[in-house]
Amino acid sequence: AQSVAQPEDQVNVAEGNPLTVKCTYSVSGNPYLFWYVQYPNRGLQFLLKYITGDNLVKGSYGFEAEFNKSQTSFHLKKPSALVSDSALYFCAVRSYSGAGSYQLTFGKGTKLSVIP
Amino acid sequence: DGGITQSPKYLFRKEGQNVTLSCEQNLNHDAMYWYRQDPGQGLRLIYYSQIVNDFQKGDIAEGYSVSREKKESFPLTVTSAQKNPTAFYLCACRDREAGYTFGSGTRLTVV
Numbered sequence: 103a104q105s106v107a108q109p110e111d112q113v114n115v116a117e118g119n120p121l122t123v124k125c126t127y128s129v130s131g132n133p134y135l136f137w138y139v140q141y142p143n144r145g146l147q148f149l150l151k152y153i154t155g156d157n158l159v160k161g162s163y164g165f166e167a168e169f170n171k172s173q174t175s176f177h178l179k180k181p182s183a184l185v186s187d188s189a190l191y192f193c194a195v196r197s198y199s200g201a202g203s204y205q206l207t208f209g210k211g212t213k214l215s216v217i218p
Numbered sequence: 219d220g221g222i223t224q225s226p227k228y229l230f231r232k233e234g235q236n237v238t239l240s241c242e243q244n245l246n247h248d249a250m251y252w253y254r255q256d257p258g259q260g261l262r263l264i265y266y267s268q269i270v271n272d273f274q275k276g277d278i279a280e281g282y283s284v285s286r287e288k289k290e291s292f293p294l295t296v297t298s299a300q301k302n303p304t305a306f307y308l309c310a311c312r313d314r315e316a317g318y319t320f321g322s323g324t325r326l327t328v329v
Contacts, residue, residue, distance in 0.1 A: 146261075206263075208261040
């Protein structure tokens with residue numbers, strides 16, 4: 103069965119420093135991987151996805167993620183953190199359920215706090 | 219949040235009462251999903267639908283029911299059989315390129 107692990111419940115980083123939010127996955131076949139961000143009492147907003155191609159994926163708001171097949175990881179990164187990046191971040195993997203059905207499996211989320 | 223609307227934003231349920239959460243999309247997407255979010259547990263799939271008049275149970279379907287009579291609409295009913303319904307509920311739809319769009323959520327509280 104597919105699964106996603108976000109090993110850190112919380113990540114604290116100083117404003118202007120680089121940030122990394124970690125994600126590892128387990129899925130049969132080629133993975134479709136996603137990162138979403140959630141602000142309080144709001145839905146999830148799409149940041150970026152990896153389907154195929156270049157291992158470094160660039161997304162919204164200056165975020166990028168590196169796909170590493172050998173380590174089954176898809177870590178989210180940003181070169182310089184902003185206070186406004188403080189939010190809850192979710193990693194997800196898409197799996198095929200059969201008969202043309204797909205579903206997303208989410209990690210438990212990582213709360214990012216950027217300290218001024 | 220994009221072309222998908224959830225209502226109401228806040229909902230209060232009494233013990234033993236059924237309540238229905240609305241999810242409407244104008245993105246012309248076939249697939250729609252309901253997730254439940256609890257603190258520290260991420261999102262868990264309740265039900266999903268790939269086409270009109272068809273839906274499948276997700277990981278935590280017990281105590282919930284859905285319908286998909288129209289492409290645009292995928293309402294979720296939380297029944298009295300759901301013993302712990304207090305949570306944040308998120309609806310999503312998916313396009314052909316695997317992009318998922320989420321609604322802004324409904325917070326359900328048992329009073």
